[in-house]
C-alpha cells in the first residue's frame with residue numbers, strides 16, 4: 054500500500070522557513086522564496102519509502118524452476134543518514150537462493166532497495182532490512198546483501214574523510230554456508 058497521506062507538506066515548508074531564519078538567512082530573499090516548497094516536494098520523494106512496504110514490491114513472483122543463486126550487483130542507492138539528514142550513497146549487491154517457484158523479477162530487487170533507502174536510515178539497518186524482506190516475503194533459502202557507501206556527513210563535515218567507504222553485509226540462511234558465501238562474494242568482487 055502506497056499511502057503518503059501522513060506526509061505534511063505545509064509542515065515541511067514551515068520547518069524550512071524556520072531553519073533558514075535560524076541559520077541567519079532571509080527566507081524572503083528572492084533566491085530562497087521557493088526553497089521551502091522545493092524541499093517539501095523533494096522530501097516527498099526522498100522519504101517515500103516511509104509509506105511503502107516490501108510486501109507490495111515482492112508480491113508478484115514467477116515459477117522459474119531454479120534453486121540456484123541469483124545475484125544482482127551494483128544497484129545504485131541514495132539514502133539519508135538519520136543522524137545528520139545528509140545523504141549517503143553507493144551501491145547494493147543482492148544475492149539470493151530462491152525457494153522453488155518463488156523467483157522475483159530482477160527490477161524488484163532494485164525496487165526493494167528503494168523502499169528501505171528512501172527513509173532516514175543507518176546503513177547497517179538498511180542492509181539488514183533488505184535481507185530480511187527477501188526471507189520473509191519470498192521465503193528465500195539464503196540471502197546476502199552487501200552495501201558500499203560514502204556518507205556525506207563524514208566527507209563534507211565532521212572528520213572530513215572523503216575517501217572512506219563503509220561496507221556492511223547481512224547474510225541469512227543457506228548463504229551462511231562458507232562455500233556458498235564465498236561464491237557470492239567472488240561474484241560481487243569479480244573484476245568489472
Ligand SMILES: Nc1nc2c(ncn2[C@@H]2O[C@H](COP(=O)(O)OP(=O)(O)OP(=O)(O)O)[C@@H](O)[C@H]2O)c(=O)[nH]1
Nearest residue numbers: 134135136137174175176177204206207210211212
Ligand atoms: N553506524 C553508523 N553510523 C553512522 C551512519 N551514518 C552516520 N553515522 C555516524 O553517526 C555518528 C553520530 O555521532 P555523534 O557523536 O552523535 O554526532 P557528531 O558529533 O555529529 O559526530 P561526528 O560525525 O563525529 O562529528 C557519527 O559517527 C557518524 O559518522 C550509519 O549509517 N551507520
Ligand SMILES: [Zn+2]
Nearest residue numbers: 134136137206
Ligand atoms: Zn550522518
